[in-house]
Amino acid sequence: MNDTVTPDWIAVDWGTTHMRAWAMSASGTVLAAATSDQGMGKLQRDGFEPALLDAVGPWINGPTTIIACGMVGSRQGWVEAPYAATPCPAMPETFVQAPTTTPGLSVHVIPGIKQVHPADVMRGEETQIAGFLARNPNWDGILCLPGTHTKWVHVSANEVVSFQTFMTGELFATLAEHTVLRHSIAADGWDDAAFSDGLSDAMGRPEKLAARLFSLRAESLLNAQPGATARARLSGLLIGAELAAAKPYWLGQQIAVIGAGGLAKTYVTALAAQHAPATQVQGEAITIAGLTAAYRRLKG
Amino acid sequence: MNDTVTPDWIAVDWGTTHMRAWAMSASGTVLAAATSDQGMGKLQRDGFEPALLDAVGPWINGPTTIIACGMVGSRQGWVEAPYAATPCPAMPETFVQAPTTTPGLSVHVIPGIKQVHPADVMRGEETQIAGFLARNPNWDGILCLPGTHTKWVHVSANEVVSFQTFMTGELFATLAEHTVLRHSIAADGWDDAAFSDGLSDAMGRPEKLAARLFSLRAESLLNAQPGATARARLSGLLIGAELAAAKPYWLGQQIAVIGAGGLAKTYVTALAAQHAPATQVQGEAITIAGLTAAYRRLKG
Numbered sequence: 001m002n003d004t005v006t007p008d009w010i011a012v013d014w015g016t017t018h019m020r021a022w023a024m025s026a027s028g029t030v031l032a033a034a035t036s037d038q039g040m041g042k043l044q045r046d047g048f049e050p051a052l053l054d055a056v057g058p059w060i061n062g063p064t065t066i067i068a069c070g071m072v073g074s075r076q077g078w079v080e081a082p083y084a085a086t087p088c089p090a091m092p093e094t095f096v097q098a099p100t101t102t103p104g105l106s107v108h109v110i111p112g113i114k115q116v117h118p119a120d121v122m123r124g125e126e127t128q129i130a131g132f133l134a135r136n137p138n139w140d141g142i143l144c145l146p147g148t149h150t151k152w153v154h155v156s157a158n159e160v161v162s163f164q165t166f167m168t169g170e171l172f173a174t175l176a177e178h179t180v181l182r183h184s185i186a187a188d189g190w191d192d193a194a195f196s197d198g199l200s201d202a203m204g205r206p207e208k209l210a211a212r213l214f215s216l217r218a219e220s221l222l223n224a225q226p227g228a229t230a231r232a233r234l235s236g237l238l239i240g241a242e243l244a245a246a247k248p249y250w251l252g253q254q255i256a257v258i259g260a261g262g263l264a265k266t267y268v269t270a271l272a273a274q275h276a277p278a279t280q281v282q283g284e285a286i287t288i289a290g291l292t293a294a295y296r297r298l299k300g
Numbered sequence: 301m302n303d304t305v306t307p308d309w310i311a312v313d314w315g316t317t318h319m320r321a322w323a324m325s326a327s328g329t330v331l332a333a334a335t336s337d338q339g340m341g342k343l344q345r346d347g348f349e350p351a352l353l354d355a356v357g358p359w360i361n362g363p364t365t366i367i368a369c370g371m372v373g374s375r376q377g378w379v380e381a382p383y384a385a386t387p388c389p390a391m392p393e394t395f396v397q398a399p400t401t402t403p404g405l406s407v408h409v410i411p412g413i414k415q416v417h418p419a420d421v422m423r424g425e426e427t428q429i430a431g432f433l434a435r436n437p438n439w440d441g442i443l444c445l446p447g448t449h450t451k452w453v454h455v456s457a458n459e460v461v462s463f464q465t466f467m468t469g470e471l472f473a474t475l476a477e478h479t480v481l482r483h484s485i486a487a488d489g490w491d492d493a494a495f496s497d498g499l500s501d502a503m504g505r506p507e508k509l510a511a512r513l514f515s516l517r518a519e520s521l522l523n524a525q526p527g528a529t530a531r532a533r534l535s536g537l538l539i540g541a542e543l544a545a546a547k548p549y550w551l552g553q554q555i556a557v558i559g560a561g562g563l564a565k566t567y568v569t570a571l572a573a574q575h576a577p578a579t580q581v582q583g584e585a586i587t588i589a590g591l592t593a594a595y596r597r598l599k600g
Binding site for chain 2: 120210219222
């Protein structure tokens with residue numbers, strides 16, 4: 001925290017578990033950054049403004065515009081920002097203002113996007129998509145946004161055409177932590193060959209997933225399979241099942257994977273094994289670019 | 301608990317979370333029953349004998365034979381009873397005696413069964429299989445034993461030929477309790493049509509499972525899908541994925557589903573929808589029949 005920073009506006013990515021904020025210049029330069037563990041999931045409606053001021057108060061000196069994306073705009077968030085429906089631009093025409101008590105503070109929340117059929121929703125990813133399109137105007141293809149709930153998004157003519165969410169990240173965490181597999185899966189470590197094997201097994205016979213899961217336990221009991229091998233194999237099995245189901249999205253398309261470090265790289269590696277080359281794009285920079293695009297739209 | 305009972309022997313089914321015991325006559329009649337929440341998962345090696353005496357002490361009056369199956373014979377149990385390897389009879393020739401300090405108490409633990417490739421294990425189900433075969437000698441076909449870890453078992457010529465374990469029950473519980481789906485899935489309630497839809501969706505396109513999971517959340521957010529509907533649909537999706545993967549087991553075979561009440565009935569219904577008629581057999585009676593078969597073998 002730097003109390004000499006005087007931003008023109010503040011960018012906020014407010015998810016379920018964490019909040020990240022950036023002090024911004026009007027031209028879109030990051031002057032300072034702050035984080036907080038006061039995610040949406042921990043806050044009542046009247047807790048958002050105090051949590052925001054805790055994190056970025058020293059940056060606020062007079063009237064301040066704040067642009068926020070993510071679960072802060074959900075029904076359980078600060079203010080509900082109703083979903084736009086596909087097909088639609090990633091960045092909507094208007095935002096929703098959150099109720100505030102601090103004089104001069106105006107908080108604008110970016111709506112998420114819904115798809116009516118098959119039913120699906122996103123909040124936060126739309127801002128990354130808008131940021132990606134701000135940097136790559138008229139880009140046409142498939143964006144993959146790996147995470148707790150990985151999104152595959154078809155983008156064309158600067159619109160979100162359709163998308164599909166996979167619970168792969170949450171499945172991995174819950175299988176490794178809350179089931180009998182916890183005795184067989186290491187908390188870290190990796191095995192490239194086991195990941196590849198799991199990936200190709202699941203791509204070839206995706207319907208076998210539920211049976212292959214227990215074999216991770218049996219292999220550790222009978223053959224002392226190392227925990228890091230089981231960990232990489234589980235990741236391969238789950239990502240393989242996801243790629244098999246998402247094939248109508250990515251086959252023969254231009255692909256970009258948006259995300260930080262390891263997980264996004266794992267998806268790029270998995271797609272490469274299917275002869276589907278993908279570009280990796282850093283997630284945080286793209287989020288800031290999306291919030292900056294929203295600020296520019298607001299300021300007309 | 302009835303302290304006037306004088307059994308000829310005691311039958312014990314000792315799993316990870318619970319222990320059930322029956323005071324038995326030599327001819328296999330149940331004289332009394334007892335249960336305990338002192339499952340294998342809660343006990344150190346020296347805790348098993350006291351836990352047993354807590355539950356069945358009043359039945360013990362002089363030398364007593366106890367026959368036990370389940371996780372009590374695992375590496376973390378009272379005594380390790382090494383797995384028999386498929387193909388093998390469900391009931392082995394010999395049992396493993398647990399160390400005891402009470403004079404006259406002899407505890408015989410039934411070994412589980414392993415399959416080397418694909419790696420798989422069972423402990424406790426082998427006794428149910430033996431009980432089923434004791435009642436249905438020379439039966440040939442597929443046994444389905446639904447539970448936390450559902451087993452599909454190919455039985456022929458009074459042997460276990462092969463088997464496959466699915467984590468379906470544990471997946472259901474962990475998805476409903478530990479993921480974002482917990483907000484959308486009711487703790488009870490049911491919807492037959494939603495179960496059938498989920499089942500046929502998953503049977504038709506089993507590779508789509510990971511994507512369909514998140515749609516349960518989206519349907520509740522966008523279309524206020526009731527929690528009981530989501531619960532039945534999740535069950536249909538998971539059992540459908542299991543039936544799709546287990547098809548090489550059950551297709552065109554004689555099938556019996558072993559288990560108590562609701563879950564086993566759900567499998568019978570699901571199989572019927574695939575034109576695969578299955579007989580339902582009560583699990584507890586079959587477990588006791590298996591333990592009785594072991595007692596008879598021990599007594600020669």
